[in-house]
Amino acid sequence: MIVRPRMHWLRMLFVWRGSVAPRILPRLVFFLALSLLAVALGPLPFSLKEGSLALLGVALAIFLGFRNSTAYDRFWEARKLWGSLTIVSRSFMRQALTHPTPALSTEEKREVADLLRALAMTLNHQLRGTQVALESLPPGMRECVAAADHRPAKVILALSQWVAKLRHAGRLSEILVTSFDDNLDRLSEVQGGCERIASTPIPYVYSVMLHRTVYIYSLLLPFALAGSLGWSTPLVSVFVSYTFIALDTVTAELEDPFGREPNDLPLDALTRAIERAVLEMADEPLPPPLRPDDKFLLT
Structure with a gap:
C-alpha cells in the first residue's frame, strides 16, 4: 500500500511514485x-462522429465506475x-490473561x-x-503447521484445544468457555471471509x-477528434485515454486486495501490528513495527 503524507494540490498533479502512470506510460x-x-x-475515407463516441464514453464511464465500486x-x-x-486477537488475549483461575504462568x-x-x-x-517461513513461527506450531494444507484452520484448532485444556483442568467455567468459543467462531468467520474474497x-x-471497450474506444477517439480539434487532438485524446486506462488498471489492482501490488493491503504490516498487540499484552519483547520504504510502499 502506498502511504504518503498529504501533499499540496499543485504537487499532487505531478506525483509519480504511487500513481499508475509509470505502468501505463508506454x-x-x-x-x-x-x-x-x-x-x-x-x-479519412470513413467518418467518425464525435457525438457517437461521446455517448459511448458516457456509458463506458458509468460501467467503469460500477466496476471500480465493486472492486473497492x-x-x-x-x-x-x-x-x-x-x-x-486482542479480545482473546485479554480473556486469556484475566479469566483463568489460577492466572496463566509466563510460559502459558x-x-x-504465539498461537x-x-x-x-x-x-x-x-x-x-x-x-510461511517456519522459523518465523513459534516453536510449538512449526511441526503442526508444516503438514497442514489449511494452516490458519489448524492454528484455530490449536487455540480451541488450548481452551479445552484449561476447561478440563477446572480453570475455566462453562460460561467463560462459551465466551472463548464465540471469539474462535469469529476468527473462523474472518478466515472464511478472506478466503472467499481471494478465491472469487x-x-x-x-x-x-x-x-476491450476501453482500448477500442481509445483507438477510435483520435480519428473522431482530428477533424474538429486539429493538432489539439493528441492532448485531449491522451488525457481521456489516461482517465479510462488508469481507472481500469487501478480496478484490476483493487479486486485482489491481498496481493503485493502498490495499492493492495499491507498484510505484512497488519500482521506485525497483531503480533505487537498480543506480545505487549503478554509482557513480551516486541518486534519493530513495519514502516513504508523510501518509495512510500508499505507491504
Whole structure:
C-alpha cells in the first residue's frame, strides 16, 4: 500500500511514485503517436462522429465506475476482516490473561500469544499464496503447521484445544468457555471471509468486456477528434485515454486486495501490528513495527 503524507494540490498533479502512470506510460505514448498520425493523415475515407463516441464514453464511464465500486467493496471488506482479526486477537488475549483461575504462568501467556501470532502469519501467507517461513513461527506450531494444507484452520484448532485444556483442568467455567468459543467462531468467520474474497474474483468475462471497450474506444477517439480539434487532438485524446486506462488498471489492482501490488493491503504490516498487540499484552519483547520504504510502499 502506498502511504504518503498529504501533499499540496499543485504537487499532487505531478506525483509519480504511487500513481499508475509509470505502468501505463508506454500505452499512453502509443496513443499519443496514434493521435499524431490521425491528425497528419487528415480526412479519412470513413467518418467518425464525435457525438457517437461521446455517448459511448458516457456509458463506458458509468460501467467503469460500477466496476471500480465493486472492486473497492472487495478491498474495503478485506480491510474490515483484517480489522476484525486484530480486534478478536486482542479480545482473546485479554480473556486469556484475566479469566483463568489460577492466572496463566509466563510460559502459558507466551503460548497463547504465539498461537495468535501464528494465526495472523499463516493467514497472511495463505492469502498471498506464499510459503510461511517456519522459523518465523513459534516453536510449538512449526511441526503442526508444516503438514497442514489449511494452516490458519489448524492454528484455530490449536487455540480451541488450548481452551479445552484449561476447561478440563477446572480453570475455566462453562460460561467463560462459551465466551472463548464465540471469539474462535469469529476468527473462523474472518478466515472464511478472506478466503472467499481471494478465491472469487470479479467475473472474468465482465473484466474482459470492459478492458476491450476501453482500448477500442481509445483507438477510435483520435480519428473522431482530428477533424474538429486539429493538432489539439493528441492532448485531449491522451488525457481521456489516461482517465479510462488508469481507472481500469487501478480496478484490476483493487479486486485482489491481498496481493503485493502498490495499492493492495499491507498484510505484512497488519500482521506485525497483531503480533505487537498480543506480545505487549503478554509482557513480551516486541518486534519493530513495519514502516513504508523510501518509495512510500508499505507491504
